[in-house]
Amino acid sequence: MDTHTGNATTPDGTRLAYRDHHATAPDPDAEPTSDSQRPPLLLLHGLAGHMGEWDDLLPVLLADGHRVITYDARGHGASTRRPPDMTRASAVRDVTTLIEELSLPTPVTLLGQSLGGHTAFLTAAAHPHLVDSLILIEAGPAGPSPDLPAGIAAWLDSWPTPFTSFSSAAAFLGHEAWARGLEEREDGHHPRWDRDTMLAAVAELSTRAYWPEWARVACPTLVVRGARGTMREAEMTRMARRARIWTAVIEDAGHDVHLDQPRRLHAAVRAFLAARNTT
Template identity: 25%
Template sequence: MAKIRAGELDVHVQRLTPVVPPRDGEEAPVVVFIHGLLTDSLASYYFTLGPEFAQHGMDVIMYDLRGHGRTSKPATGYRLENFVADLDALLSALDVNRPVHLVGNSFGGSIAYGLAAERPDRVASVTAIEAEPPVRAWIGHMADGLHDAKTQLALAEAIDWISDNFGAHTARLSKSALKIMQATTIAEDIPLSRTIEDDLHEVHCPVFALFGDESGLAGQVDELESKLARCRTVVLPEQGHSVLVERTEDTSRLIRQWVRDTSDALVEAE
């Protein structure tokens, strides 16, 4: 693993080259994995999808978001547009000059939608795992969630309850999340983020949205399919928000096929 200077940050990044070389005359699809907020890091992909995608001939990029993992942790600058600009700068720093397939989990999916709207030339497709596009309603959801998290996680009894019900590891992650919120303006900045239009007309690339049926986010399916010109949705039964961790095999199979299909379609269109 290495750090690379991208914009104002030293970004912790892991790149896995394709184990299986591409067919003659073809280039391996570049797949960028974007993790979730506060309790997450690139490790969630390193131990799930990343190595398998490389094994199947894809060029894999995983990185820690600003304020997370081993990437720089500035005190301020945590609006969605900052995260989008970071990803844009990282692709430039890595000399990635062709459209990439973005795979974002939770908040990472919102970043993926953001880059697709801001830099459509950069993005071949978006896969959003249990994620919302950053429209106006998203702002309210994020504001409420971050306020509650910052308030509740400061209570010792809340951490004890998390430890008793979800284990010591989850309690440690919760403490780390509180540290980020106390040391930075992330909880205050994200609700001030610039949004994309509610009709999603700024997102031109193909979108694959993957949900668990018990999380509540699957209610977006009809809206996404009606507003996005090229959209596929899958809802996994008997599954909550932790799709990536709890349904890794299904998630990997579905997204790998999606990337292959959209890559082939791009080649045919050229």
């Protein structure tokens, strides 16, 4: 694997930390496809997360021959911690900034989980020429969700920070991947985000639904729901009424499908990309 680490700067001055991964050799068992049939994959993590969440999925995507870009969303991880704008529109601009600054061959495939998936389909709606296909994990246009900010605040406030050790953080958060996103200081492990910034990131979702934007998405899309996740079956069913939609329910997975069942998720992603290439 050949990885380049860098920072992209958005129009409002926000710094986005990213990693650009290139496969050194494709999986010999992978179906042969031309480069034009393997658009770059841009991976978008969810709220309070970080780009390292994709580490379990990354090797198999690279083995399939994909170029994969991961990044810390604004307000998260190694990106600008207190950006001037946390609107949904600013998150979409971040995607287009990365595509432009990395000179990615377009269209790309966007794979996003939770809030990252929401950003992904908004990008496809606003910039259809940039997006070849979408993979949405526990993400959709339903709303409004007036209780969401309070629920997120309660969740963030429940974190016993600073965590005294990496193991205690992993045990509380449920996955080592979450713990790897923390910052280690002398007094323990701290989140690399601010509470108010996280609440600002979901503020718009509390006030409206995004079905009009979803109706403008025309590219092939895979919608993935964890069998124990938070995405409602009715939302997936309604999304599937649009043409060129594939759906998958991953057993033994919660909201963090990519962490709970990365191999099963990869199988669904691989099957979708193969089907998309033949339609």
